[in-house]
Amino acid sequence: MKHSAEVQYKMELSPHVHSGITKDALMLKTFALMCVPAVAAVFAMGTGALVHIALAVGTSLVCHFLVYFAELHATGSTSYPTPASPLVAGMIVGLSMPIAAPYYATAAVAALTMLLFKWLQGRVFGRKYINPAAASKVLLLVTFTLLAGLSEGLLFHPHHLRLDMWTAAGFDRAISFYDGRVGLPAIESLILWKDHGWIGGASGLAVLAVGIGAVLWLKLKWRIVMSLMVVMGTLSVLMALITGGSLAGRLAFHLFTGSVIFMGFFMATEPQSTPLTEGGQYVFGAALGLGTFFLQQLNVLGGSILVLVALNLLTPQLDRIGMHRSYGHGGDR
């Protein structure tokens, strides 16, 4: 046996054990959950949805491996040791694209997400202040709009601009678009099954179920989703009361389109770019709801990501408000 002087143990700060919860496991669970709306989308929207999702995930993985090997070659270490996080990023891009988008746009958003807003943002700022997928879409949207004008470049749905959401008749015309398209009346279609809009929102109900599962399983920042939904729901009711239109229609339209429900559960809760304090999360969700509703009223359907990116930039400020009181200060734990 060695002498004492020869035995040197590694010195470590406590704790000496870990729960085994890993980032990769969280990513893979998120990916698994998102497969549910993805499968629903393929059934509802057809193989086009599958192509979008596969393109987005594939592009993300290609970008990941390019970065991985480049970093390994240059520095000997990598920012993303496993493809779990890129897998999720790719899936989010795929599910947040409108089914009407050209395939090249999906691939471009995925590449921008990975290279510019995920990798480079992390390298430069040490953290992701804005949601990579949302920022990439915004970048593309702004570029298209600048190049082609508002009526052509707006999220691949220029016809939305012709809608009048401020009157009952205009709103009815807007949702009549969904009437019978998948063999269901508009309201049921919006909630259950649609072949239009964001791929991830093909089945609003599936996203809702999986989203609630994610809140419970992955401890997503539920306050954001809840306040988003409460604000959107309240404004829908108010708008229905003011304009005299269909209350159920308003609720179905404003809550169950993919740009709200998928964005709410899977993009607005992205951990890095959202607040950590409870009050900050409520404010974030409420402001997101307000902005999204307002943009929907202006026919910028899918414009929720514009609001999301703007709010992401306010996260450091929102982290300073709405802290719960801690033990010994009259806290409630």
Next chain:
Amino acid sequence: MARRDRYHFKEAGGFVVDATIKRGGEDAAFEIVPDPEVCVIFLKQHVGAPVQPLVGAGDTVVEGQKIGDSDEAMSVPVHAPVGGKVLRIVDAYHPVAGVPAPAVFIERSEDAALPVRLPAFEPGALDDTDRSELLAGVREAGIVGLGGAAFPAHVKLGMRDKVTRLVINAKESDPNVACDVRLKREKPADIVAGIQAMARLLGPNEIVFATRAEPGAFPELEARLARAGVTVAHIRPSYSVGSDKLLVKELFGLEVPCGSYPPDVGVVVHNVFTAYAVARALFAGEPLVSRGLTLISRQTGPLNLWVKVGTPLRHVLMHAGLDPTVYDRLAIASMLMGQSVPNPDVPTLKATAGICAFGPDEPSPYAKQLPCIRCGYCNLVCPVGIYPVLIMEAEKRGDVRRMKKLHAEDCIDCGLCSYVCPSAIKLTGHLRRAIRAVRQ
């Protein structure tokens, strides 16, 4: 899925601390570890003023002899755990302070004189015994809080004027420590005698024995507690509720204000081992020179050992059949809060309740820390409700005002934030630096 049994402790935010590593520990009877050749007794093993040596190199000492003391109120003496000769008094690595500190090295002698004992009291005549004599007896025995805090026991037991409740924390909450549970099985009479002595000192209106065990798990102890008029509170299995402040909230719904201690809200909390040590001191005249602890390694599983204070860890490991040279990391006390030691010559302290030996096939789970993903898990799990990740961010920026605003100083160093962090970030390091910065 979170399992709920006595080895899976439910924490805030729905997180679970896995304590299966100590499964079976309650059934492992205490083994007495033979006295080592050389004991190393630190002159400071408690919260408060250090003691001065009362012996010098070359002196002969007997077991139980006082070898260090201080005139300060917030201090307790230390005693020779073995009879023999003082080899030297020099600085050695102190496992809690993390820096060298003065220690008395005593070489055991086979022909040492019989151990010395303190004056003992009659358990049946407690009511007729002068309280100041009892309190002095607790101090003279060198008793400190044995749950890990090492706060001088006589100081807390002298707070009669402000205390209305005495709580005995049966602990059971450290994921790697089973000795408290074992003590309840093996020494119920002493535990209850100790509680009665504490009650005599404090005169509380209420005495509560807080345990995570199911009713009926310790029939003899429960019967004795009932006869002594002690209320048994069966609380949920939880790691964080092992902390005195959180236990007070769990039991009585009382919050100890920031910067205060449980006696400030009328509650004194003592560990079950402290109650036992008080009984041994007052009724058997034994100073605190030995205690039970749990050794855990992959090879042995949980072992409950009765060890002299100042025993080098090498000796404890070898008694358990382990080769100290094959381990990579050695930690004392709790796996979540305890300290690493640099080598096996570091001795046990009065408050050492556990030893964990990790082999080369058990690397630190924090070896590869990833960037923070701001998931907020650390905030959710924090039992005192502060925001560890925001404190970490402020600490990295050196923003002391923000650290103060975030109540960094309220951190109880439980380690749960690091434990649940998916990026395996050791937030505890940032929090300790933040506390230092705030206090400066």
